[in-house]
Amino acid sequence: MNQPVRPAQETASAPAHDRVYRALRTRIMHGEITPGAALTLRGIGGEFGVSMTPAREAVRRLAAEGALFLSSSGRVTTPELTNERIEELAALRALLEVELASRALPRAHMALIDRLQTINSNVAEMVSKRDAVGYIRTNLEFHRTLYLRAQAPAMLAMAETVWLQLGPTMRALYGRLRRTDPPQNHRLIIAALKAGDEPGLRLAVRSDVTQGLRLLAG
Amino acid sequence: MNQPVRPAQETASAPAHDRVYRALRTRIMHGEITPGAALTLRGIGGEFGVSMTPAREAVRRLAAEGALFLSSSGRVTTPELTNERIEELAALRALLEVELASRALPRAHMALIDRLQTINSNVAEMVSKRDAVGYIRTNLEFHRTLYLRAQAPAMLAMAETVWLQLGPTMRALYGRLRRTDPPQNHRLIIAALKAGDEPGLRLAVRSDVTQGLRLLAG
DNA sequence: CGGCGGGATTTGTGATCACATGACCGGATG
DNA sequence: CATCCGGTCATGTGATCACAAATCCCGCCG
Numbered sequence: 001m002n003q004p005v006r007p008a009q010e011t012a013s014a015p016a017h018d019r020v021y022r023a024l025r026t027r028i029m030h031g032e033i034t035p036g037a038a039l040t041l042r043g044i045g046g047e048f049g050v051s052m053t054p055a056r057e058a059v060r061r062l063a064a065e066g067a068l069f070l071s072s073s074g075r076v077t078t079p080e081l082t083n084e085r086i087e088e089l090a091a092l093r094a095l096l097e098v099e100l101a102s103r104a105l106p107r108a109h110m111a112l113i114d115r116l117q118t119i120n121s122n123v124a125e126m127v128s129k130r131d132a133v134g135y136i137r138t139n140l141e142f143h144r145t146l147y148l149r150a151q152a153p154a155m156l157a158m159a160e161t162v163w164l165q166l167g168p169t170m171r172a173l174y175g176r177l178r179r180t181d182p183p184q185n186h187r188l189i190i191a192a193l194k195a196g197d198e199p200g201l202r203l204a205v206r207s208d209v210t211q212g213l214r215l216l217a218g
Numbered sequence: 219m220n221q222p223v224r225p226a227q228e229t230a231s232a233p234a235h236d237r238v239y240r241a242l243r244t245r246i247m248h249g250e251i252t253p254g255a256a257l258t259l260r261g262i263g264g265e266f267g268v269s270m271t272p273a274r275e276a277v278r279r280l281a282a283e284g285a286l287f288l289s290s291s292g293r294v295t296t297p298e299l300t301n302e303r304i305e306e307l308a309a310l311r312a313l314l315e316v317e318l319a320s321r322a323l324p325r326a327h328m329a330l331i332d333r334l335q336t337i338n339s340n341v342a343e344m345v346s347k348r349d350a351v352g353y354i355r356t357n358l359e360f361h362r363t364l365y366l367r368a369q370a371p372a373m374l375a376m377a378e379t380v381w382l383q384l385g386p387t388m389r390a391l392y393g394r395l396r397r398t399d400p401p402q403n404h405r406l407i408i409a410a411l412k413a414g415d416e417p418g419l420r421l422a423v424r425s426d427v428t429q430g431l432r433l434l435a436g
Numbered sequence: 437c438g439g440c441g442g443g444a445t446t447t448g449t450g451a452t453c454a455c456a457t458g459a460c461c462g463g464a465t466g
Numbered sequence: 467c468a469t470c471c472g473g474t475c476a477t478g479t480g481a482t483c484a485c486a487a488a489t490c491c492c493g494c495c496g
Contacts, residue, residue: 015292016450040477051451053271056478060275064282066375073458074233074478088372095313154284154306154383158376165372234480258447269481274448291488292448439496446489452482459476466469 017054020044021061028067028078029164031136031171036080039068066165078168086213089166093209096159097143101189101205103150108193112149116193119145120186127183132174136167142186146193173212185211235272238262239279246285246296247382249354249389254298257286284383296386304431307384311427314377315361319407319423321368326411333363334411338404345401350392354385360404364411391430403429 024044027033044055059076062068069079081089119142126134140163147156185208192201242262245251262273277294280286287297299307337360344352358381365374403426410419 015448042477052478053450053452057275057278057449060278061282064279066372075458076478085372088370091317091370092373092376095317099309099313152306152309154303155310157284158310158379161376233478260447270448271480271482275479293488294448437496439494441494442492444489444491447487449484449486451484454479454481456479457477459474461474462472464469464471466467 015054016048016050017057017061020048020050020054021058023048024058024062025067025164028062029136029140029160029167030133031167031174032133033078033168035078035168035172037168038075038077040076062164065161067167079165081165081169086166086169089162090210090213092162093159093166094206096155096162097147097209098202098205100147100150100152100155100159101201102198103152103155104146104148105193105196105198105201107149107151108146112145113190113193115145116142116186116190120183120190123183123186132171135174136170139183146189170212183208233272234266234268235275235279238266238268238272239276241266242276242280243285243382246280247354247358247378247385248351249385249392250351251296251386253296253386253390255386256293256295258294280382283379285385297383299383299387304384304387307380308428308431310380311377311384312424314373314380315365315427316420316423318365318368318370318373318377319419320416321370321373322364322366323411323414323416323419325367325369326364330363330367331408331411334360334404334408337363338401338408341401341404350389353392354388357401364407388430401426 039059041052041055041059044059045052048055059068059070063070063076066079069077071077119138123135123138123142126138144156144160147159150156185204188204189201189208192198192204257277259270259273259277262277263270266273277286277288281288281294284297287295289295337356341353341356341360344356362374362378365377368374403422406422407419407426410416410422
């Protein structure tokens with residue numbers, strides 16, 4: 001009963017714990033789980049058709065990245081962030097992403113800028129449709145596409161870890177946000193890239209990254 | 219045989235996977251394991267008197283933090299960093315630790331500075347004794363003591379993650395370093411703290427953090 | 437003498453189970 | 467009617483086992 005039957009080819013022949021990890025990770029990062037929601041190992045295992053063991057490994061991995069919170073008794077929930085924590089994570093985003101953008105700037109040629117503009121129109125569409133999850137997903141795609149050009153994998157990984165920690169909270173925040181104006185800061189980022197304007201780029205990225213929390217402090 | 223015997227009180231009654239995790243973590247961070255060294259789940263379990271299950275969880279957790287490298291077949295080794303990776307991690311240290319020091323500055327009173335000076339004399343002693351592991355340990359204690367004052371737990375956690383990734387490599391680097399001069403940059407850090415000189419503090423921290431890699435690039 | 441093949445062994449993966457503990461829900465009591 | 471106490475149930479932890487695959491090692495062939 002080790003492998004239920006293995007019909008022909010499974011999803012991708014990736015290890016079970018990795019499939020579970022990736023599925024949960026994107027769910028959390030995209031804000032598909034509300035802050036404070038509880039998960040159970042048996043529940044996860046049941047949902048993905050695996051036993052507790054891979055579910056546990058996936059959960060441990062996510063907890064190590066700060067994407068999940070483990071109570072002292074081992075109960076696993078998605079974290080509920082305090083305001084100070086949110087501000088700190090926003091400061092981290094600013095620190096890391098300004099540096100990533102700055103490093104990407106000299107390598108940003110026209111094809112990249114075109115791609116960013118395409119993604120940005122998708123972002124605008126999600127905003128107009130009030131699709132919070134879609135907005136978060138395309139917004140992160142915009143940033144990741146730019147930062148990939150920085151050729152700094154460790155730095156990008158850290159930035160993604162921060163996104164992961166903010167995922168559930170971002171959803172909650174944007175859910176209460178009533179705004180349909182397109183992402184102005186993304187336009188500034190693209191303009192600065194075109195102009196090769198590094199100070200402008202740094203400022204635009206910093207504004208884009210920290211604006212989301214402004215409605216929190218207000 | 220779930221609990222071998224539980225003599226009276228064990229080490230601390232902490233969960234087994236957590237004990238294993240912490241033990242391995244400090245070993246790696248202090249550079250007690252050389253880069254590229256291989257570990258086995260059964261070996262870890264045997265060493266700590268537990269089964270494979272807690273060993274696996276500890277390893278997964280450390281791998282998620284970048285402290286261990288898992289090959290595609292699941293073999294687990296401590297990472298061998300490329301030069302680009304080392305430079306990137308050093309840049310991350312600079313970014314994060316400059317910010318942490320800056321945030322700690324307004325909260326640094328005399329008791330803290332005294333403590334830093336005490337720790338720094340220990341650092342100097344380790345340097346003179348050519349004790350690489352002791353040097354790394356006390357050096358990190360110096361930095362952590364300062365950054366704790368920043369009241370920024372997420373940021374400090376990220377900095378520790380970077381230390382963890384650099385652990386084995388740091389040991390290898392300092393092992394080939396023939397230097398017995400005391401840590402000059404630490405003195406500059408302390409002086410800047412006393413003077414309340416933020417720009418000087420930022421510069422001193424940046425120098426201290428990036429100097430170690432200079433012998434690499436040279 | 438060097439490369440190669442094949443079998444023995446090591447090693448990670450995942451399922452299952454026993455157990456302890458913490459959570460939850462009910463009723464009894466003040 | 468609120469509160470506290472009881473048990474039942476859900477849940478995480480860790481051990482053990484079966485299995486597959488990767489690795490290692492040694493002898494064989496060119």
